[in-house]
Amino acid sequence: MPSNSASELNLPIRGNLNLNGRKDLTTLPDNLHVGGTLDLVGCTGLTGLPENLHVGGGLYLVACTGLTTLPDNLHVGGNLALTFCTGLVRLPDNLNVGKDLFLGSCTSLTSLPDNLHVGGDLILAGCAALTRLPDNLQVGGDLDLAGCTSLTGLPDNLQVGGFLDLTDCKSLTRLPDNLHVDGFLDLTGCTGLTALPDNLHVGGDLVLSGCSGLTALPDNLHVGGDLDLAGRMGLDLTVLPDNMKVGGRIIH
DSSP, rough: OTTTTTTTOOSSSSSSOOTTTOOOOOOOOOEEEEEEEEEOOOOOOOOOOTTOOOOOSEEEEEOOTTOOOOOOTOEESOOOOOOOOOOOOOTTTTESSEEEEEEETOOOOOOOTTTTTEEEEEETTOOTOOOOOOOOOEEEEEEEETOOOOOOOHHHHHHHSEEETTTTTOOOOOOOOOOOOOOEETTTOOOTTOHHHHHHEEESEEEEOOOOOOOOOOOOOOESSOOOOTTOTTOOTTTTOOTOOOSOEEEE
């Protein structure tokens, strides 16, 4: 195999393909099909992936800093890990990831494609340039947006099957109406948030610590776990909605 190419691979590959740490690798062959896992962690010379890449298992591209985009028609049956891909600016439209999508610390990523569907967790912690999420985003597991300091809002019809972490999303000014989160909702340090939507349903704990802009709680608030109001500043606890339901403690 040439030092900077994988063009002589015998295709298709039914099992796993491990090219971990191949910093000299710059290209992969077109129409590559890998039945198992494709490991490209630390392949810093890789600037793109071939069209019609099909990976039956997980695709691991952690710290591929030369990667700027992903191809259309990308299929990943397992996890897709792009953590610390600091050059990544966009993802392909209609991306479908069967399990978890890891995009933590992708600091050049400003948005996600429409119709994105993630069967497991979506990890976007530390994506400081991310300004918006697509409409009709569906996340089967957890959605981690901690430290997404440029994010101003969340889309309508957002569905989160696990927890929703918005810690230190300081530019966040609104949450969608009728937001339903099956797990906990952490809004610690969301200083730009001035109100919560009516009919907010949180299956686990709701953490509002340090949300200094909040002055009231919404109607029909339902919290299955604890309601943490530490550092609530302007929130008047003498005036609480009559129809508020909290399954655990109210911490203040």
